[in-house]
Amino acid sequence: AHYYLEPSRTFSEFLLIPSLTTKDCTPANVELKTPITKFKKGEQPDISLNIPFTSAVMQSVSDNNMAIALARCGGISFIYGSQSAEDQAAMVRKVKEYKAGFVVSRSNLTPEATLQDVLDLKERNGHSTVAITDDGTPNGKLLGIVTSRDYRMSRDPLDKRIKDFMTPFSSLIYGDSKITLSEANDLIWQHKLNCLPIVDEEQKLHYLVFRKDYDAHKGNPLALLDANKSYIVGAGINSRDYEERVPALVEAGVDVLVIDASDGYSEWQQETLKYVKSNFNVKIGAGNVVDREGFLYLVESGADFVKVGIGGGSICITREQIGIGRGQASALIEVAKAREEYYEQTGIYVPICSDGGIVHDYHITLALAMGADFVMMGRYFARFDESPTKKLKVGNNFVKEFWGEGSNRARNWQRYDTGGKQSLVFEEGVDSYVPYAGSLQENLDKTISKIKSTMSHCGTKSIEDLQNNARITIVSATSLVEGGAHDVIMKESTLSGE
Ligand code: MZP
Numbered sequence: 001a002h003y004y005l006e007p008s009r010t011f012s013e014f015l016l017i018p019s020l021t022t023k024d025c026t027p028a029n030v031e032l033k034t035p036i037t038k039f040k041k042g043e044q045p046d047i048s049l050n051i052p053f054t055s056a057v058m059q060s061v062s063d064n065n066m067a068i069a070l071a072r073c074g075g076i077s078f079i080y081g082s083q084s085a086e087d088q089a090a091m092v093r094k095v096k097e098y099k100a101g102f103v104v105s106r107s108n109l110t111p112e113a114t115l116q117d118v119l120d121l122k123e124r125n126g127h128s129t130v131a132i133t134d135d136g137t138p139n140g141k142l143l144g145i146v147t148s149r150d151y152r153m154s155r156d157p158l159d160k161r162i163k164d165f166m167t168p169f170s171s172l173i174y175g176d177s178k179i180t181l182s183e184a185n186d187l188i189w190q191h192k193l194n195c196l197p198i199v200d201e202e203q204k205l206h207y208l209v210f211r212k213d214y215d216a217h218k219g220n221p222l223a224l225l226d227a228n229k230s231y232i233v234g235a236g237i238n239s240r241d242y243e244e245r246v247p248a249l250v251e252a253g254v255d256v257l258v259i260d261a262s263d264g265y266s267e268w269q270q271e272t273l274k275y276v277k278s279n280f281n282v283k284i285g286a287g288n289v290v291d292r293e294g295f296l297y298l299v300e301s302g303a304d305f306v307k308v309g310i311g312g313g314s315i316c317i318t319r320e321q322i323g324i325g326r327g328q329a330s331a332l333i334e335v336a337k338a339r340e341e342y343y344e345q346t347g348i349y350v351p352i353c354s355d356g357g358i359v360h361d362y363h364i365t366l367a368l369a370m371g372a373d374f375v376m377m378g379r380y381f382a383r384f385d386e387s388p389t390k391k392l393k394v395g396n397n398f399v400k401e402f403w404g405e406g407s408n409r410a411r412n413w414q415r416y417d418t419g420g421k422q423s424l425v426f427e428e429g430v431d432s433y434v435p436y437a438g439s440l441q442e443n444l445d446k447t448i449s450k451i452k453s454t455m456s457h458c459g460t461k462s463i464e465d466l467q468n469n470a471r472i473t474i475v476s477a478t479s480l481v482e483g484g485a486h487d488v489i490m491k492e493s494t495l496s497g498e
Pocket of ligand 1: 056057311314315318355357358376379403404405406407428429
């Protein structure tokens, strides 16, 4: 046997040491744009993200609703593959065909209509916002807009009349090409609006611009109307039924695929990559791997990015069940080194994704500093309104359901397939709850603020800068204790979390 004598380390065993923060290195100047597909030195990647976040290929995390919400914030979801190819392609199609605004006729609604009536229409059509015009067409006069946020604020929507929630826009009519991003932004903040309609001189509604869209397209007003085309979306595939699944996903308009397997260092992944590369012009990532050999094998087989991580996922019991895995930090550090060497030798940069095991927000920054170009998370996203699972009350707390792809509930045997019986012989994942945390955007905004703040302390303004210049230290078990509140008597309110 070959022994790796260095212990296998996790994110919590590391901290970042601050470097000189220059005056221009404020969090506002930190840029989180990142590549997700490989590119040649001096060229641009075909697909990049505005924030380094992807949601996990899991039934309890990534459906079309999550994909729309995350793409709107600048990230991407990989829609789960443990469903029929047809159903998965339908979810991809819903994301690609999604239009930010939806116009209904005022005449479809009686004057007594409630907010719930509007929301039912919204639900039926799968949109996050309903715009109400006087004649129900885009040419009609815009009377108002009801958003999901209004719905949440109302608590008891049936008691409220639409008019209480409509945001009147009569004073906000602009020619679509005349308004600049910053003007629109000012208006949104000034009027405390969630979104702004862009209409032409004939009052034809062109687009509803959301606050979050501004954040995602900062600095490029026209991108907002390019953005109206469609959101980007990914999808997970396996190395069994790819000849049926990939054509359906490509036909539905998927932007990028990923082969989703717990251990991706296999000839099946090579075969799948070769099939996709020789039959389709679509980007495809592969994984998961935890070492240099696995990374190089997948890259040489054609992968556009590589996913790193075995056994670190919050719902994962692979390490306990079959003794396979590696601490996420150690895996990432080795793969990132192999990626740098490969780049030096070939001039081709292959992005890597750190998948699983993110517990605290700073773990994301650590993963980026250790060489990840983006992270994939399950537990993090499962907590939000936009995840596909039920919100329940357990004791005094609201929770959301969250189960692993290797659990009996998901029955995704293809993810754990090693060429044997076509079934899930034993579980490698658990069925669990996660604390409910509210909306994706609010939480993502907070996480991004923290990442930008850490990067500013490190004196770095981009992910590439962080990867090249971060200073990382191992922490001892005793210094971990020092990092929390210690040697003080906690007040009751702190203890009860009030
Ligand atoms: P986390 O963000 O919840 O810690 O981890 C999510 C990752 O765990 C997924 O992206 C996937 O790689 C992995 N996963 C999903 N299901 C299982 C399982 O049932 C699993 N074991 O390990």
